[in-house]
Amino acid sequence: MRSEDIAKLAGVSRSTVSRVLNNYPDIPQRTRDKVLKIIEEYNYEPNTSARVLAGKSTNTIGFFVVSLDDQDNMNRIYQNSYFAPFVDAIIDTANAAGYYVLVHTVYTREDFIKVKQAFQQKRIDGGIVVGTRKDIGMVREISQLDMPFVLIDYDISEIIENHLDKKHLAVINSMDYEGAYDAMSHLIDLGHSKIAFIGDGTSNTFSGAQRFEAYRTALMEHGLPLNETFILKGDFLKKSAYREVLKLLDQAELPTAIFSANDDMALGALEAFKERGIRVPEDISIVGFDDVPVAAQLNPSLSSVRLPIYDMSQAAVHKIIEMCQQGTSSFSTTSFPTKLIARESSKSTNAR
Amino acid sequence: MRSEDIAKLAGVSRSTVSRVLNNYPDIPQRTRDKVLKIIEEYNYEPNTSARVLAGKSTNTIGFFVVSLDDQDNMNRIYQNSYFAPFVDAIIDTANAAGYYVLVHTVYTREDFIKVKQAFQQKRIDGGIVVGTRKDIGMVREISQLDMPFVLIDYDISEIIENHLDKKHLAVINSMDYEGAYDAMSHLIDLGHSKIAFIGDGTSNTFSGAQRFEAYRTALMEHGLPLNETFILKGDFLKKSAYREVLKLLDQAELPTAIFSANDDMALGALEAFKERGIRVPEDISIVGFDDVPVAAQLNPSLSSVRLPIYDMSQAAVHKIIEMCQQGTSSFSTTSFPTKLIARESSKSTNAR
């Protein structure tokens, strides 16, 4: 069934059908109804490719999850505690706004070609990118595509320093620095002065670097010493944190609290504590970051900093739709606040 | 940049460029190289809409997550412990096979229109549907679209009974009956004879019904009585299970074990136990279903039945691609085995 068929059946021309379809104003209600009736009756839907080819937009946005680390197939699937809620929230928001979403994962630089192709082949109107370890090279390539793009969790200063063409770019961030500072203040308020940090890893991820930065600053501003042995490496995965914490526990001087740059690593720490018979929060307090669903389920429940994932996703979708529709040339930045959720895993030092 | 531009630059015609692009055999290496060089040089990518309009396939599959229950916006996002891994696995598999994936959620019958439209507008070559409470009406409409479709977790007998047009249909299931039977056998082998069940809800979901069926049969085949008060209603959400288990605990006769039709409800049960000071597994054993990530993290860790989500996702993607490419008319069914993961929450009655 093509528009021409509908036209014949309604006794009008293809243009009129097209006008009805696209809500042109200069068309009388009588004609409109007549055409709509036939369209309804025959369940006609215009061919998207033809529309797009004739100059309409695709009504589709691309959502790209970049995770250059997770090469291992098994790890990809279940360990994306950070990405999964974004996928959900973005699809929901876009769908509710009448947009389709093309989701693509990027695990290698090869995969990244697919992102560019999605644009160049005109499959999507605009794109949203979320992910750790995206390098500036990718962002540069993206900006050169000259199509609307929203970056979630990206260091703005990097974009500015590199003089990227920001005409069609927007950035949505969470206030990780503030959130991490809150977590540290919380621990310090509880009387902790020897606070370790897990997650001083490859700070290729913007939010990760922010969290570490806040750790250092919070200590400093409260006149607390920065003990190098209390700074544990961590790649944001559970396993490495588990190992590093075990190493820490072998040392002479132990911290009374740990701030972990994400919950997955906090889980690794908890496992190490359990193995060594160290009680939480009696012997040591711990605060994580991300507030993954399991945090509330644990026993003791894990204090954590909640990310505004839903707000960020909504903002990203609305921003990209706005950019696609208005074709505006602008560069914008929005950051959403995090929220400390204090639970059982962090207690006052006096309470012991 | 269009194919005509490439043609001019390479000194050939558009047809030749197209032939190179589509790997036609009757084209000499010299010409091919010449054209490819220009394509490379100018970073040319053919316009997808034009290709599709001219008869090519979209290279895109649709993935539709149907969840007619979750009307509440908040619940959608974080409670999809069942769907999230499917989304991940399906996108990964399809991407690895060179396909794009259009993901769409369906929360209402209104939303379902979008599924049909995605097909009728020729946005996708085929689709995969997963979800609870999809009714036969939807499946009928889908089958009438006459396009390749894979249903994940669907009752085959319902399709057959309703005489659906199965020409372009395939079904991928998990062996929930066997998995649930394994869980029951496990508990019975541990010496339990008074075993309760959570999740006798709206059995609109195929796998849910299977799990209950296995519970009854396992009791029967082991000569154990079916105590009606041990059968708790449950809508597969944590909250309702929590309430039902509290009610159960008020009764005179208590079970020594519980089999929960999914892990979320098992979590609710654990909360109720904790509240009443009932120890797991000392006072009561519990086995869940789905093996969500948190199951292994809990203390005590939760015994559960693992779903072959990755196998199912792979099979679904490969099946839909096969159907799209070969255009075969067939109806096929594949089921993958589940696996009981016995952990700390289920212990022998003798060990007390």
Added chain:
DNA sequence: ATGAAAGCGCTAACAT
């Protein structure tokens, strides 16, 4: 082996 030309289904400028 390659070019010319028709056609895929739609939109929009132009004409009336």
Added chain:
DNA sequence: ATGTTAGCGCTTTCAT
């Protein structure tokens, strides 16, 4: 207010 027509960028049959 509506019909006519020229594309949109590609594939493919038909010629050569």
